[in-house]
Amino acid sequence: MSRSYRKNRTQAAFHIKHLSERTVMQSLNHEIFLALNADESSPLFLLATARLLAELPIALAVLVALYILVRRKSEKAFALCLVLTVTLAMAAAYVIRKLHYNPRPFVIDLGRTFIEHAPTASFPSFHGTFMFSLAAALLFCPKERASGMAILLLGLATAWARIYLGVHYPLDMLGALITACAAAAAVHCCFRLRRQWAG
Numbered sequence: 001m002s003r004s005y006r007k008n009r010t011q012a013a014f015h016i017k018h019l020s021e022r023t024v025m026q027s028l029n030h031e032i033f034l035a036l037n038a039d040e041s042s043p044l045f046l047l048a049t050a051r052l053l054a055e056l057p058i059a060l061a062v063l064v065a066l067y068i069l070v071r072r073k074s075e076k077a078f079a080l081c082l083v084l085t086v087t088l089a090m091a092a093a094y095v096i097r098k099l100h101y102n103p104r105p106f107v108i109d110l111g112r113t114f115i116e117h118a119p120t121a122s123f124p125s126f127h128g129t130f131m132f133s134l135a136a137a138l139l140f141c142p143k144e145r146a147s148g149m150a151i152l153l154l155g156l157a158t159a160w161a162r163i164y165l166g167v168h169y170p171l172d173m174l175g176a177l178i179t180a181c182a183a184a185a186a187v188h189c190c191f192r193l194r195r196q197w198a199g
Contacts, residue, residue: 034110047165096124
């Protein structure tokens, strides 16, 4: 058996294993989505609550962030850290969407959809990325952890609502959370290194 043949077999086996793992992950993602997704028998009050939570928490989170920025307007480093975290997270989410198109549930006729939405890429969720990046940036600041936790809870409510209404998968929200935390950690590390060098 030649070396090139063994190499090709190894590469083929790795590729099959990778596809298998991806299929299992996608299948699990779809199953959890269907378990959380609303249907025609869902209570009207729950659908109305979900529609409210799908958008309103973003406005509340922005108001909380603006209040904190005004209250701490003399602390330019804090404001810069917050803005950079959100900007980096949203930019990363945008790049991921451009590099990988993941169709929304209604595009592949999966589950039920209860709000209008364009058939854009679903992964990661922009709504989730924005909310979670705000929360993560505040959670890295000891004085603002209560506000960060409040925004995190609002973000989780929005995540549930958008899955329930059929425009996102659970993995879209998990991806948003990971993207936001990575951005917050990167910005926090940069500012920490900057302080060490300045000191």
